[in-house]
Amino acid sequence: MIHRLKNIIAGVGPAMGALLFASAAWAQEAAAPAAAAPAPTLDGGATAWMLTSTALVLMMTIPGLALFYGGMVRKKNVLGIMAQSFVIVALVTVLWVIVGYSLAFTGENPYIGSLDRVLMAGVEKATLSGTIPETVFCMFQMTFAIITPALITGAFADRMKFSALIAFSALWLLVDYVPIAHWVWAMDANNAAVGFLGKMGVLDFAGGTVVHINAGVAGLVACIVLGPRKGFGSDNMAPHNLTLSVIGASLLWVGWFGFNAGSAVAADGRAGFAMITTQVATAAATLSWAAAEWILRKKPSVLGLISGAVAGLVAITPASGFVGVGGSLVIGLVAGVVCFWGATGLKHALKYDDSLDAFGVHGIGGITGAILTGVFAIEGIGGTGGLIEGHAEQVLTQVYGVAITIVYTAIVSFVLLKLVDLVIGLRVTPEEEREGLDLALHGETVH
Numbered sequence: 001m002i003h004r005l006k007n008i009i010a011g012v013g014p015a016m017g018a019l020l021f022a023s024a025a026w027a028q029e030a031a032a033p034a035a036a037a038p039a040p041t042l043d044g045g046a047t048a049w050m051l052t053s054t055a056l057v058l059m060m061t062i063p064g065l066a067l068f069y070g071g072m073v074r075k076k077n078v079l080g081i082m083a084q085s086f087v088i089v090a091l092v093t094v095l096w097v098i099v100g101y102s103l104a105f106t107g108e109n110p111y112i113g114s115l116d117r118v119l120m121a122g123v124e125k126a127t128l129s130g131t132i133p134e135t136v137f138c139m140f141q142m143t144f145a146i147i148t149p150a151l152i153t154g155a156f157a158d159r160m161k162f163s164a165l166i167a168f169s170a171l172w173l174l175v176d177y178v179p180i181a182h183w184v185w186a187m188d189a190n191n192a193a194v195g196f197l198g199k200m201g202v203l204d205f206a207g208g209t210v211v212h213i214n215a216g217v218a219g220l221v222a223c224i225v226l227g228p229r230k231g232f233g234s235d236n237m238a239p240h241n242l243t244l245s246v247i248g249a250s251l252l253w254v255g256w257f258g259f260n261a262g263s264a265v266a267a268d269g270r271a272g273f274a275m276i277t278t279q280v281a282t283a284a285a286t287l288s289w290a291a292a293e294w295i296l297r298k299k300p301s302v303l304g305l306i307s308g309a310v311a312g313l314v315a316i317t318p319a320s321g322f323v324g325v326g327g328s329l330v331i332g333l334v335a336g337v338v339c340f341w342g343a344t345g346l347k348h349a350l351k352y353d354d355s356l357d358a359f360g361v362h363g364i365g366g367i368t369g370a371i372l373t374g375v376f377a378i379e380g381i382g383g384t385g386g387l388i389e390g391h392a393e394q395v396l397t398q399v400y401g402v403a404i405t406i407v408y409t410a411i412v413s414f415v416l417l418k419l420v421d422l423v424i425g426l427r428v429t430p431e432e433e434r435e436g437l438d439l440a441l442h443g444e445t446v447h
Contacts, residue, residue: 043131045267050136053262057143060255061150062089068248068310069154072303072356075240076436077158078446084153084165091166092146095173100145101138103174104181110196113182130191130265140262141181148177148211154356155219158229159433162441164426168416172218176412180405181210201394202401203377203384205274206263208318208370209405216363217406218413220354225417226426228353230433237355242302249306253282256313260320273381274320277328278313281320284332285312285339292340304340311339311361315369319376322384327376331369339365367402374398 066085070078092100099118107114116122120138129137149169153160160168183195184204193199197209204210229237239245260278264271289308290300315335316328323331343360354360374395377386385391420426427433432440439445 040128040131042128042133043266046130046265047132047136049267049271050132050140050262050265053258054136054140054143056255056258057140057147057262058089060252060259061085061143061147064248064251064255065147065150066248067244068252068306069157069245069356071241071244071246071248072154072239073157074237074436075446076438078240078244078438079442079444080162080437081153081157083162083442085150087162087166088150088153088169089146091169092149092173093142095170096142096145097138100173100178101141104145104178105137105141105186107186108188108194110194110199111183112179113186132265137265140265144207144211144259145173145177145181148207148215149173149218151211151215151358151362152219152222153358155223155354155358156226157355158437159226159427160222161425161428162437163424164420167420167424168222168426171416171420172413175416176218176409177210177214180214180408183404184210184401197401197404200400201384201397203322203373203382203394203398204318204370204401205321205373205382206260206317208314208366208373209401212314212317212362212366213370213402213405214366214409216359216361216366217409219358220352220363221410221413222417223354223359224352225414225421229355230430232353239303246302246306249309252313253309256282256317259313260317264321270321270381273324276325277320277323278316280325281316281328281332281335282309282312284329285309285315285336288333288336289340290336292337307343307357307361308336308340311335311365314362314365315339315372318366318370319373322373322377322382322386324376324378324381327372327378327388331372331376334372335365335368338368367406370402371395371398 062085066082069085070082073081097120099115101120102115102117103113105113106116120135123134125133127134149172153165183197184202186194186198188194202209231237256278257275261271261275264274286305286308289304289311293304294300312332312335315331319327319331339361342364343357346364347354347357347360373386374397375387377384377394379385379389384394386394417426428437428440436445
């Protein structure tokens with residue numbers, strides 16, 4: 001018995017020694033600080049895609065929106081509306097690099113950014129935003145900041161002073177667009193939401209709230225504050241050249257792939273979903289608007305076809321990186337019909353003069369798309385599930401984001417319009433309006 005016990009002890013000894021050695025090594029490893037995550041490195045493919053996307057989104061304003069709006073106004077105002085899009089590109093570019101980008105995308109405050117990037121301070125050639133150069137990210141976001149106030153001009157076409165347009169656009173960019181962009185899109189170094197709407201889980205992949213509801217509601221307020229055009233309801237105000245508008249709408253459609261798929265900020269599968277859902281929703285909305293017009297007015301107009309396409313583009317914008325193809329099809333079909341009603345029935349019932357249907361298409365379409373994002377979001381695509389996956393609360397979150405955007409934009413836009421009116425005046429004189437903005441404000445005309 002004593003001999004057997006000695007053998008057991010002799011066998012256990014080395015095993016216990018090995019166990020104690022392994023435990024000590026594990027403890028030493030656990031006590032050591034965790035290895036830092038590798039610093040992000042430049043992704044050439046993502047950078048190439050974002051450079052391309054930036055050019056596509058800029059193309060949406062000039063020449064896309066300029067042609068789209070330019071063809072829909074009367075001939076005496078075509079240069080005036082195009083000049084508004086063009087000057088906004090220049091104005092917003094300067095304001096964005098001076099302070100707009102910094103206030104929208106830096107800092108930890110949930111309501112407004114910091115001044116860390118004023119005049120792009122601290123940005124060098126090697127400075128990255130994620131895996132792309134920060135200069136590219138700044139430029140990409142600049143193109144969104146450009147097109148948003150440009151969209152508003154469609155609501156008050158034919159009647160705002162050029163000086164008032166410049167003053168209002170500058171103030172509105174800094175007091176309205178920049179805070180809302182921060183609320184929804186600002187991220188910290190760990191890619192976690194900083195803005196209070198982002199923290200709440202409001203989904204807006206490419207600008208349903210930040211761009212389209214924002215611009216649409218501001219446009220509605222502007223057209224009400226300015227009042228209707230002279231002759232509204234009696235004079236012929238039909239588009240003077242729908243050929244221009246078709247070309248403009250076509251450029252918008254193509255450019256929108258940069259708008260939506262570019263918002264993935266990567267050349268990956270999510271960008272692919274954003275691209276295909278954008279195409280599907282736009283096609284569906286084109287068909288549904290045309291069908292509604294065909295049924296109610298007996299003829300599908302060219303203006304209806306291009307307006308339906310833009311409605312689909314608007315509605316899929318917040319959803320494009322969160323929904324699947326089936327969801328995008330439904331969003332497009334609904335948007336075409338709802339925006340047709342917004343641009344015809346609602347406008348005529350309430351008798352406001354939204355000249356080129358900025359609210360009817362962008363406001364109504366943005367609201368529709370933002371809410372339906374909460375219905376059709378798929379966790380496997382965007383990381384968040386919607387109503388169809390059993391998350392009804394996401395719809396309520398989307399409604400909250402829509403409501404906050406509407407209220408804030410309406411109040412800020414009204415105050416800024418009244419301020420500009422008080423200081424320099426908003427509207428051209430009746431004589432200038434009858435003569436046309438081209439000749440009255442710019443000394444030029446289209447023959």
